[in-house]
Every structure is written in C-alpha cells, then in structure tokens.
Amino acid sequence: MAKSSKLSVGRRGFLKGAAAGAMTGAAAIVGGTSVAEAQQAQSTAAPAVRPPSAAERATENLAGASAEIQIVERPGSDYMVDVIKSLPVEYIFASPGSSFRSLHESVVNYGGNKPEFITCTHEEIGVAMGNGYAKIEGKPALSMAHGTVGCQHAAMAVYNAYCDQVPNILILGNIANAAERRGSVEWLHSVQDAAAMLREFTKWDDNPASLQHFGESTVRAYQLAMTPPTMPVVLVADGELQESPIPADANLRIPKYVVPSPPAGDSSTVNEIAKMLVAAENPVIVTSRSARTPAGLRSLIELAELLQCAVIDQHRRMNFPSRHPLNQSWNSRGVVGNADVILGLETYDFYGVVHALGGQTKVIPRSITKPGVKLVSISSSDLFYKSNYQNFERFQDVDIAIAADAEATLPSLIEAVQKLVTPDRKRVFQARGAKLADASKQSLEQNRTNATYAWDASPISTARMSAELWAQLRNEDWSLVSDTIWISYWPLRLWDFDKHYHYIGGAGGEGVGYMAPAALGAAVANKKHGRLSVCIQSDGDLMMAPGTLWTSAHHKIPMLTLMHNNRAYHMEIMQLQRMANQHNRGIDTCGIGTTITDPNINYAQMAKSMGVEAEGPIADPAALGPAIKRGIEAVKRGNPYLIDVITQPR
Amino acid sequence: MKLKLYVLMLAGFGLLSAQTRADGNVENGKRLFLKDGCYECHGYAGQGGAGARLAPKVLATANFIKYVRHPAGAMPPYTAKVATDAELADIRAYLATMPEPPALKSIPILNQ
Numbered sequence: 001m002a003k004s005s006k007l008s009v010g011r012r013g014f015l016k017g018a019a020a021g022a023m024t025g026a027a028a029i030v031g032g033t034s035v036a037e038a039q040q041a042q043s044t045a046a047p048a049v050r051p052p053s054a055a056e057r058a059t060e061n062l063a064g065a066s067a068e069i070q071i072v073e074r075p076g077s078d079y080m081v082d083v084i085k086s087l088p089v090e091y092i093f094a095s096p097g098s099s100f101r102s103l104h105e106s107v108v109n110y111g112g113n114k115p116e117f118i119t120c121t122h123e124e125i126g127v128a129m130g131n132g133y134a135k136i137e138g139k140p141a142l143s144m145a146h147g148t149v150g151c152q153h154a155a156m157a158v159y160n161a162y163c164d165q166v167p168n169i170l171i172l173g174n175i176a177n178a179a180e181r182r183g184s185v186e187w188l189h190s191v192q193d194a195a196a197m198l199r200e201f202t203k204w205d206d207n208p209a210s211l212q213h214f215g216e217s218t219v220r221a222y223q224l225a226m227t228p229p230t231m232p233v234v235l236v237a238d239g240e241l242q243e244s245p246i247p248a249d250a251n252l253r254i255p256k257y258v259v260p261s262p263p264a265g266d267s268s269t270v271n272e273i274a275k276m277l278v279a280a281e282n283p284v285i286v287t288s289r290s291a292r293t294p295a296g297l298r299s300l301i302e303l304a305e306l307l308q309c310a311v312i313d314q315h316r317r318m319n320f321p322s323r324h325p326l327n328q329s330w331n332s333r334g335v336v337g338n339a340d341v342i343l344g345l346e347t348y349d350f351y352g353v354v355h356a357l358g359g360q361t362k363v364i365p366r367s368i369t370k371p372g373v374k375l376v377s378i379s380s381s382d383l384f385y386k387s388n389y390q391n392f393e394r395f396q397d398v399d400i401a402i403a404a405d406a407e408a409t410l411p412s413l414i415e416a417v418q419k420l421v422t423p424d425r426k427r428v429f430q431a432r433g434a435k436l437a438d439a440s441k442q443s444l445e446q447n448r449t450n451a452t453y454a455w456d457a458s459p460i461s462t463a464r465m466s467a468e469l470w471a472q473l474r475n476e477d478w479s480l481v482s483d484t485i486w487i488s489y490w491p492l493r494l495w496d497f498d499k500h501y502h503y504i505g506g507a508g509g510e511g512v513g514y515m516a517p518a519a520l521g522a523a524v525a526n527k528k529h530g531r532l533s534v535c536i537q538s539d540g541d542l543m544m545a546p547g548t549l550w551t552s553a554h555h556k557i558p559m560l561t562l563m564h565n566n567r568a569y570h571m572e573i574m575q576l577q578r579m580a581n582q583h584n585r586g587i588d589t590c591g592i593g594t595t596i597t598d599p600n601i602n603y604a605q606m607a608k609s610m611g612v613e614a615e616g617p618i619a620d621p622a623a624l625g626p627a628i629k630r631g632i633e634a635v636k637r638g639n640p641y642l643i644d645v646i647t648q649p650r
Numbered sequence: 651m652k653l654k655l656y657v658l659m660l661a662g663f664g665l666l667s668a669q670t671r672a673d674g675n676v677e678n679g680k681r682l683f684l685k686d687g688c689y690e691c692h693g694y695a696g697q698g699g700a701g702a703r704l705a706p707k708v709l710a711t712a713n714f715i716k717y718v719r720h721p722a723g724a725m726p727p728y729t730a731k732v733a734t735d736a737e738l739a740d741i742r743a744y745l746a747t748m749p750e751p752p753a754l755k756s757i758p759i760l761n762q
Binding site for chain 2: 445448449450451452453454455456457459461462467468470471474488494568570573574577578580581582584585586587588590591625648649650
C-alpha cells in the first residue's frame with residue numbers, strides 16, 4: 001500500500017533539523033557537513049537561542065540537494081481523506097495549521113479539494129460557519145484546528161454548537177510523540193489530551209492511535225453528531241499518523257456509515273399524551289427546536305391543525321410558520337396563562353415558559369399558569385446532559401416526560417390524536433381555532449402598528465429596516481441567516497416565514513462572534529439551492545470576527561448583509577445602567593466601556609477593504625430601500641454585499 | 651429694601667422654577683434623554699424597544715415622575731439623587747414633542 005523511496009536522509013530527520021535550526025540557530029545541512037557537525041559548530045559560535053540568519057534559511061531550503069529525503073507517496077492522511085469522503089461532508093471550514101498540514105495537503109491534492117476547503121481567518125469563524133451550515137443543510141461540516149491554540153480559538157463556537165444542538169465535527173491536529181516534534185513551536189502546539197479542553201461541551205471525542213482507529217472513530221463521530229440530540233464531536237488527528245506512510249500490511253477498511261434512526265417516544269406514553277391533548281380545552285404547544293429538518297416543521301403544522309391549538313415558537317429553529325393562524329408566539333403569556341395542557345417540544349427552558357421571573361435585580365419567579373395545568377415534555381435533551389456548563393436551565397417538574405426526539409415522535413402522536421378525535425371534539429376544535437385565528441390576525445396588525453412608531457426617525461428604526469428588507473425579499477426565495485433578538489424580533493413579527501430554511505435561530509450559547517460566520521456558513525449551504533441569503537448583522541458581533549467578510553469575498557459566497565450599526569454593545573449598556581441604578585449613581589456614564597464610537601466604524605469601508613461590495617453608512621430611512629435593491633442585485637450576481645445601516649438601539 | 655428685593659427675587663425664581671417644571675425644558679430634556687441613556691431601552695424617539703413606548707402619547711408629568719421612581723416590570727427605579735423631578739419633567743417635555751406616527755394604511759410596505 002505504501003510507496004516510499006529513500007534518497008539520502010530521512011524526510012523527518014531533515015525537517016526536524018531544519019526546524020531546530022530555525023528555532024535554535026543550528027544550521028541543518030551545509031554542503032557535505034552532517035547535521036550533527038553543523039549543530040555542534042553553531043552551538044559554540046552562537047547563542048543557544050537566536051533566529052536563523054537569511055543564509056541559514058537559504059541553506060536549509062537547498063539542503064535537499066545532497067540530503068537523504070524520504071518521499072511518502074501514500075501518507076496516512078490520504079486514508080483519512082478516504083474516510084472523510086465516504087461521509088456526506090461537503091466542506092471544511094478552517095484556518096491552516098502545521099499540526100494537520102498533511103491532512104490539509106491530502107485534502108487539496110489527493111482528495112482534489114473535496115471536501116472543499118473554505119479558508120477562514122480564525123478557528124472560531126471556521127466552527128461557527130459549520131454551525132450555520134448544519135442548521136440549513138441538516139448535516140455537519142468539518143473544521144480543523146491545532147490541538148492547542150486553534151482549539152482555544154475555536155472553543156466558543158463549539159460551545160455555541162453544544163448549546164444549540166448543532167452537529168459539527170472538529171479535527172484537532174496534534175503530535176503526541178514527543179520524540180517526533182520538530183522544534184520548540186511543535187512542543188508549544190502539542191498537548192497530552194487535545195480534546196480535554198472541549199470535553200465539557202462536546203458529545204464525544206477520540207484520539208485515534210492507528211489509521212484504522214481513525215477510520216472507525218470518524219464514522220462513529222459522524223453518527224453520534226447526527227443522533228439527537230445532535231451535537232459537536234471532536235477527533236484528534238495525530239501528526240505522525242497523518243505523515244507516515246500507510247503500512248503495506250495495514251489492510252485498512254472504511255467502515256460503512258448508516259444514518260441512525262432517531263429515538264422516538266414509546267407508543268403507550270404517546271397515546272396517553274394524545275388523550276390529554278384531545279380532551280384539553282386549551283392545549284398549547286411550545287417549541288424551541290422541534291424542527292430539526294423540514295419534516296419537523298410539516299409535522300408540527302399537521303398536529304396543530306388537527307387539534308386547532310395554539311403554538312408558541314421560541315424560534316431556536318424555524319419550527320412553525322410565522323403567519324399561521326394558530327401561531328400565538330406574540331401572545332404567549334395569554335395563551336400559557338389560559339392553558340390546561342402545555343406540550344413542550346424540545347423546549348429548552350420549560351421553567352421560563354410557565355413562570356415570570358420578575359424582580360428588578362433578583363429573580364422572583366411566579367407561576368403564570370392556571371392551577372391544575374398539565375405539563376408534558378418531549379425532548380431529546382433529556383437523553384444527554386453534562387454537568388459543568390449549566391445550559392440545561394432551571395428544573396421544571398412535569399406530568400409526563402418522554403426522553404426522545406420530538407420530530408421523530410410527532411408522526412406517532414399525530415396518528416394517536418387522529419384516532420381519538422370525534423366529530424364533537426372536532427367542532428370544539430374548529431371553534432377554538434377560529435378564535436386563535438382572530439387573535440393571530442390582531443397580533444400581526446398590532447405588530448405592524450407598532451412598527452409605524454419612529455418610522456421616519458434617524459437613526460433608522462429596526463422595524464423600518466426589517467420592513468424595507470421584507471418589501472424586497474418577499475418575492476424571492478430567501479433565507480434569513482441571522483438572529484433577530486437584537487432587533488426586537490421585527491422580522492419574525494412582520495415577515496411571512498413558512499419554510500424551514502427561512503430562519504436558523506441564534507447562537508445557542510449566546511456567545512458573541514457567532515452571527516457573522518454562522519450566517520456565512522448558512523449562506524454556503526444556501527448557495528447551491530439558489531436561495532437569497534440575508535443577514536441583519538450586529539456591529540459588536542461582526543467586530544469579534546471581521547475576517548468573515550474576507551472569506552465571503554474570497555470564496556464568492558452570495559449574501560446580503562445589513563449592518564445593525566447601533567454603535568454599542570447595547571445589551572451591556574442596559575446591564576450597566578441597571579447596576580448604576582441599583583447603586584444610585586452615575587447613570588450618565590454607562591457608555592464607558594460599552595459603546596463603539598469615537599471613532600465610528602465605517603463598515604462599508606471595512607468590507608470594501610476585504611473585497612466585499614458595500615455602501616453606507618445610511619442613516620436616512622428613505623435611502624435604505626434603494627440600497628437594498630442594489631444589494632440584492634449584487635447578490636444575485638453571486639457576490640456578497642454589505643450595507644452599513646445606522647440604527648436605533650433595538 | 652435690599653431684603654425685600656431679595657425676597658421678591660426668590661419668590662420670582664420659585665415661580666419661574668415651578669413653571670419650568672410644569673412645562674419642562676425641551677432642549678434640556680433632549681440632552682438628558684441621551685445623556686442619561688433613556689434611549690437605550692426606549693429608542694431615540696421614545697418609540698420603545700427593549701423598554702416600553704414613551705411617546706408620542708406621554709404620561710402627565712406627575713405620573714411620569716411617579717412611574718420613574720416606582721416602575722413596574724423590568725425597568726429599574728431612578729431616584730431623585732440621579733434624576734431630579736425637574737430633569738424628569740424636562741425629559742417628559744421632550745418626549746411630548748415627538749410626532750404622531752404615520753397611519754399604518756399609509757405605509758404600503760407594512761401591509762405586505
């Protein structure tokens with residue numbers, strides 16, 4: 001299997017010598033002088049630590065002329081690529097790193113750049129792009145990073161994936177064998193247990209000791225990432241394993257990948273829930289992430305219409321159409337307060353659904369439900385929790401809980417409900433549905449009326465920005481690839497969301513620096529479907545990962561970005577304001593450390609500097625519509641486009 | 651004589667002060683609305699955002715001050731130490747200058 005030819009010195013030995021020279025000043029090869037002789041000579045003539053001279057560097061680069069070099073035509077990393085290509089992985093979002101250089105080379109040369117390598121300027125950007133991609137495409141991408149410094153950069157995006165239940169695969173390069181580390185930097189970039197830092201917020205990791213081990217663990221990692229609750233996983237790719245020849249007698253095989261069937265609720269408990277829902281007078285469904293795929297969206301519509309019951313979408317995914325007559329998301333307090341059965345589907349904070357947390361500075365929870373309300377939960381989150389990070393929210397006692405995937409359970413629940421619905425109940429349901437439809441219509445009207453306030457104001461209101469964007473998107477095949485929390489949810493309040501890819505929710509772990517790269521990752525996924533990706537981008541978030549703009553230009557990823565440029569970390573201003581109030585002082589100094597002014601950032605200039613077409617800043621609301629039109633035209637030509645919009649705080 | 655004039659001046663200032671509080675100083679109110687960070691939650695036009703809508707329909711001055719001292723919901727209380735009654739009256743006066751929003755029906759893109 002392996003084919004190698006020895007010239008005059010081992011490749012590894014040569015590289016070790018060169019690296020040592022680079023870091024210690026010892027020349028590698030000079031003419032016929034041996035490595036050892038050269039090193040000895042240098043050690044007496046020069047300080048122990050100094051950078052190599054230009055002559056030494058040149059000599060190192062030419063040293064192969066007389067050195068013994070091992071050609072490895074079939075490195076272990078080629079097999080790693082074979083394994084990766086056996087999986088439905090389309091992209092690798094990564095910055096380069098020497099600890100996975102062989103794997104990188106195998107991807108681009110042996111693999112023909114499949115999966116396609118998308119160059120990122122920060123490891124956090126790489127993983128976050130994978131998060132956005134997975135939420136559109138429903139499957140993980142790969143990211144790669146050094147086991148040390150790259151992993152440290154990537155960590156927050158991994159945490160977001162963990163909290164947001166996003167499948168993602170991160171490969172960490174590492175050189176476990178201390179005797180094979182080439183100079184001091186490789187010591188700095190090596191670690192005993194590379195995945196340890198991420199273990200508290202990943203589903204699984206492994207550190208394969210052989211190529212076959214790598215193959216099996218990669219397939220296992222993919223399957224685990226894709227099994228609800230979907231989550232990030234980590235694999236360590238040892239440098240020696242990557243770069244050494246595949247042994248002739250390795251007899252490697254690539255394990256077969258099978259999509260695991262997601263865990264579904266048992267029939268007797270499902271029937272019990274169906275009885276409760278059919279008998280209830282005011283059942284309410286609350287969902288955070290029940291639509292893992294488009295099928296989950298369709299199933300929830302079917303169940304809700306069957307019961308003619310209220311649905312509250314907490315928008316961690318696109319779970320339910322925004323203008324569906326049963327959507328009561330903007331009247332959640334009212335319908336929860338009136339409910340006699342509440343069914344939580346992948347509801348990440350059930351306690352918060354049925355309580356008002358109140359209090360100025362301390363939590364003073366108060367139940368907002370009627371006495372005797374029955375609470376039911378179907379959630380895959382109950383199958384997997386870890387201890388350290390507290391993303392599981394406050395414990396809510398319920399009457400029935402199914403630890404299973406809601407999307408996979410819905411078909412059997414629908415079937416059970418269908419069997420129980422009598423004509424009498426159907427008439428009751430229809431009357432209930434008519435009332436809910438009226439309430440939904442009123443909510444939309446109220447939201448539209450609310451949007452008229454500060455309509456002509458400058459800075460531009462976030463409602464106006466959202467309405468101007470919707471006016472030009474509504475006849476396109478669009479996808480909103482950014483969160484809406486920072487703009488008072490205006491798109492969700494005004495736009496007609498009805499497809500799974502219309503919305504991808506937020507960061508999950510609320511780590512800032514997620515939005516720009518996740519949006520771009522989602523745009524990568526949307527590109528092949530010809531969808532128009534739009535991102536309403538918070539300024540503070542973009543400043544955490546501005547290199548995302550360069551990646552969008554370099555890889556020609558079409559996406560329209562509207563900057564929500566309120567020139568501040570507004571959430572933090574409000575937090576500081578609250579503290580100043582509590583301390584009864586200094587309410588006029590809360591801009592210190594929280595604003596992004598003096599100088600104001602010109603995001604159009606920033607984008608242009610990285611090759612992205614852009615315009616702005618725009619503070620006149622009347623100028624926004626024409627700018628959006630120009631932006632959409634550019635995106636339709638296949639380019640990213642940014643409009644810097646000076647906005648109200650929220 | 652001097653004492654009488656002084657008393658009259660004080661009375662005059664008091665009267666002026668009372669009138670200023672009743673009507674409020676719009677310019678000062680605008681300055682305080684920005685300086686004290688009211689816009690952060692309520693928007694530059696008092697249209698609401700993270701906080702409630704304050705304008706163009708504003709509370710009567712006394713009720714406005716009372717609410718700021720003892721707010722409901724998530725809004726923190728502001729004491730007279732950090733925002734005097736006169737300052738709140740000025741802020742209220744500024745908010746009262748906000749124009750009525752256009753009618754919903756007059757905005758085609760909000761009806762799509």
